[in-house]
Amino acid sequence: MLDLRIPSGLFFFIAGLVLVIVGVTQFPHAPMTEANVDLYTGLVMVGFGAILLLLAKRGRPA
């Protein structure tokens, strides 16, 4: 059976990475916030994705 942690982890890792790159290189602004929200959210997503992938790699039965 497919281990769901692998595709979920990959999705968030890739999407997060894209956000981090956009945040660092372009720093797009939303009208009502000064923060680099793409960068921060991207980092959270990369972290979350990485945790899922690590858990799957350790092969702990879920």
Next chain:
Amino acid sequence: MSTLHLTPVDYFILILYFAFVLGIGWRLRKTVTSSGAFLTAGHNVPVWITSLAFLAANLGAQEVVGMAASGAKYGIMTSHFYWIGAVPAMLFVGVFMMPFYYGSKARSVPEYLKMRFDEKTRGLNAITFAVMTLFSSGISMYALGKMFQLVLGWSFDASVLLSAVIVLAYTYLGGLTSAIYNEVLQFFLIVIGFSPLAILSVQRAGGWSGIQQRLPDVMTHAWRYIGNSSQNPMGVEAFGLVGGLGFVLSFGYWCTDFLVIQRAMAANSMSAARRTPVLAAFPKMIMPFVVILPGIAALALTKMGSGYSLPPKGAGYDYDQALTTLMAQFYPSGLLGVGLTALMASFMSGMAGNVTAFNTVFTYDIYQGYLRPRESDRHYLTVGRITTVVGIALSIATAYLAAQFNDIMDFLQLVFGFVNAPLFATFLLGMFWKRATGHGAFWGLLSGTGAAALTFCLSVAEGKGGSLAVLHNFPSQMAQNFWIAIFAFSACLLVSIAISLGTAPKSDTQLEGLVYGLTKMPHEEGVPWYLRPAPLALVVLGCLCFLNVIFL
């Protein structure tokens, strides 16, 4: 004229998500070897997955968008829909009812009714449920089409067809397993996609204390103004809220609706099935912070002249646009793609939930039950697959029906409410009173539905109802709904008991595994507390009390 403007990076994230959803369906296609694997996931899914799917199948986009809207309209009282209106029922179904659902080996909730009561009770439940799931799936699609038309300027037809085709592809390929797996991905995405909005909007409104200063007290207190219906914007009072929403409606949904029960029944053991709703209650408790807070913040931002304002509508605001207009203000391109994908994901998980529940009930309870009872499993697998296609096609038709005739949809939702209101009484008696009979259950359900319709025709709320006479005037439609539920439940309970006492019950041997007292309860000696449903449920209850006290 659209609210949100997408850039290539936003489209990339949306397309990436579609690719993963379809990929999961593709990878799971080989697990579908029997009708059981396709329709019930072969009782083979790990508990963390079933728990999150249990939650996500209910977390449709109307819920996400609607809860933000209610937050802006009613304030923190909206969280009663989670704290009072869901969590207690989720704990109850896990601790007390799952032993009978899972232990009976029934493949669906209507099938349980057949084993416990009789054929006609099952037929009534199966047919009304099948019709209702189709309509709710269609209404969800209609809402998606309208919303994407409004905020993105996409064509209604394209949005409806695109989402339908993708849901069809992954449920057709991998069946219930695929729907459940994707619901978990969708749940993660909903939380990650909407949390930044809650954080950013609340921060901009000056934090929770800033919101408290700017809004009337009634918007930031969940209980203080509930004693009298004239004091709070919902127009409900404590008994209607706790009895109608907290007991009848909430238990009726979470404890009997096959859409959610199906997720728990897919778990790989009795213990996992029982823990599914209990574990799901943890994130459920936290969801108000993700979906309701942005709505409250939107109202505060409007009041403080921050430059943001809820779009006006008539004399008030168009609350339904709270979520998307906030996204336009706080999400730069990139994150906007994530938020939008989360919205799309919530629509899809709602739709897939309905479709997978529909195909199981149709295949096992209607087709196998009444049309072609003795065919090979291969045959039912094919029927299940065809039903998936037909179900989605009918949902699309319903979406267009909703677009054409809004009144018909309002009327149907009203009727569905009447049908659902008494259900919990039937299950409560069925599981905990072995004397309850099939005749009692069937006529109890019909009387409950009748009592609901009668209550509606004899009372008035916001100009709705009262077609026979006006005996009572409710301050809000919500209050009317809660009281309709209370009357329906009571009528069903009383009529079921009366008729059961006058008709012959099933013998004890026929009821083994179906009723309390005749079912071996699972042994839990030596199992650590965190793997047992009851102690976990107590932890949830503790957290629940804590949350209610904070927002008293």
